[in-house]
Amino acid sequence: MVEEISTRKEKVLKAIIQEHILTAEPVGSRTLARKYDFDFSPATIRNEMADLEEMGFLEQPHTSAGRIPSDLGYRFYVDRLMEGELEKPVSLKRYLKELSRQKSGVEDIMSGMARMLSRMVQYTAIVSEPGFSESKISRLELLPISSRKLLLIVITSSGLVNDKIIQLEKKLTEEELENLNRILSRRLTGRKISTITGPFLQDLEEELKRRLNYAAEIIKRLEDEITGILDKQEMKIYLDGTSYILEQPEFSDIQSLKRILKVLEREEELRKLVAGLENELEVKIGAENKIQEMQNCSLVVATYRLQGGGTGRVGVIGPTRMEYPRVISSVDLTAELISKIISSSGR
Amino acid sequence: MVEEISTRKEKVLKAIIQEHILTAEPVGSRTLARKYDFDFSPATIRNEMADLEEMGFLEQPHTSAGRIPSDLGYRFYVDRLMEGELEKPVSLKRYLKELSRQKSGVEDIMSGMARMLSRMVQYTAIVSEPGFSESKISRLELLPISSRKLLLIVITSSGLVNDKIIQLEKKLTEEELENLNRILSRRLTGRKISTITGPFLQDLEEELKRRLNYAAEIIKRLEDEITGILDKQEMKIYLDGTSYILEQPEFSDIQSLKRILKVLEREEELRKLVAGLENELEVKIGAENKIQEMQNCSLVVATYRLQGGGTGRVGVIGPTRMEYPRVISSVDLTAELISKIISSSGR
DNA sequence: TTTTAGCACTCAAAGAGCTAGAGTGCTAAC
DNA sequence: GTTAGCACTCTAGCTCTTTGAGTGCTAAAA
Structure with a gap:
């Protein structure tokens, strides 16, 4: 797993993933060489691709098609290659002002944040109400x-x-x-x-x-x-932007669409999904999710903490082919926003 | 509009509608004659069909296809032909007991009822929180x-x-x-x-x-x-069973699916849809809805009234090709249930 | 006059065959 | 180690054909 990997391979892998995220199509050596000007040829890329495939980072839908990243490939991307791409999308302040104005109840805040997040990233957003066990x-x-x-x-x-x-x-x-x-x-x-x-x-x-x-x-x-x-286990779950799933080409066949929309209706399932995480920010890629129907999906979840001690979760559900850098920063931002807003309204 | 229509035409129209509701396919004279044993031949049916089409009750997708009911056809069916089919699905009592046990908050009741209704009819259910203007x-x-x-x-x-x-x-x-x-x-x-x-x-x-x-x-x-x-205009809307829409063959192409799912995410739109009705029980068929994207949908909405004076709405959203009798009785039942449950928990 | 049988005609859906193009892997040269 | 060249592969999209359910019309039967 912790195999050494040459910088050139990294370069190729990163390019493939970025390209695939953009186009949703298998990417071939030719196109890659054309779009990114590497200092090596398509043939070399082909060789590297073959290696990367053997290492488990890429997959080939069929012999004469290009490559697509595997779950492992995305994992590597998220853990090691993505760094430079992260950015705070915009200043917190602007949102803060706008949102904290009319909204006051927790419910409104939660659903407002879910809406905002889903608009921002153009994927489905999920927010869980804060649990109270750590507050007084x-x-x-x-x-x-x-x-x-x-x-x-x-x-x-x-x-x-x-x-x-x-x-x-x-x-x-x-x-x-x-x-x-x-x-x-x-x-x-x-x-x-x-x-x-x-x-x-x-x-x-x-x-x-x-x-x-x-x-x-x-x-x-x-x-x-x-x-x-x-300590209600029954923390409410707020979903928004469900329909963004329809925009994704990987869900253009009704069957897979149905499967995942069905999951999004089962609140308990979502609760488990979002609650069962250890880290402050977690990215679950494809089959890393235990839910069968979500094998083609990734989940990015962050934890927010209220001043008084409550904690909850914010996340995004999208295809494995997700714009991780953008999503991760946005989820992060939203978690921060939620803390700030509730704390300020709680004053 | 209030044209006279022979009993034979009624018979044919009713059979066509029932058949179409069942199969979602255009129905032809042949199949109809085979399945329902009329005392007249396919040729006669064809003649009647041509008449019914001219009267606006039927439509033909293309020359060599069978007929499908038009909005007007469904309207006639709901207003005049459906009578005998209505039935109370089951006794209220069973549901009442089961539901009023654990649920207590309005929120839980509302979402519980939405869930129950959608399961019952296998379409999307919508429930609006009671408005308070008439209570004390x-x-x-x-x-x-x-x-x-x-x-x-x-x-x-x-x-x-x-x-x-x-x-x-x-x-x-x-x-x-x-x-x-x-x-x-x-x-x-x-x-x-x-x-x-x-x-x-x-x-x-x-x-x-x-x-x-x-x-x-x-x-x-x-x-x-x-x-x-x-008197918050902002009465909350509870939706459930959104994914049932996917089961409908008329929404098997992603485009129309997307359109309608997008509508279901706009809460204000739904609120308007459900609130702007005069009658106790209303059926809006196809283009009778003002919402563009819902031209292929029907809406069945009933009003529930709480003892203390609040009123709200329960409804079902499905394809125009909807099992009206079953849906209407179920919606009716649910409205009744909601009144009973809230009134009993409010004692 | 109303109903029905018969027949020619229509049209979408499904299948077969074909082509184009993007892609690969391999070999041999650089 | 890298690259150019080439034969080979496979899908997506196109056209062509067939099939079958369905229609409308006409003429005969009730």
């Missing part, structure tokens, strides 16, 4: 709605608001509610969300029982809801 | 988040919760906030949302100024937000 609760409130319904409101340190309606089986008096509210507020405010787990909850339950002597059932219910609202 | 405010609360930020919470009589973060330019003391809260709550609780307009707002502003002597600016800001949150 800065405020917690229970409002009665009707005799059996409460509205639980939790504001996190990153300035995001969550609410959820809670159905109770037993009626609560005003006093009981006030008590409950006070206890929960005292115990939970300022607490890091990831620490609200088993032992702590048990302790909380004890206290509630002691101080309010409710039925354990009700308390349990409440706790479920609280933990549910907080 | 049952509770209103302002919570401080930070020195310059308030959380405005409005609960409507239909049991739906809305919240919005409000940025203030001036700091508020606790007392001022309490005052503000009390006044707003007193003046707005129980009020029908559509009546919160110009004169009433002016009056409210006067009172606020008198009682709190804030800068008019701040008050204005607050009012904007309140009215914004309430």
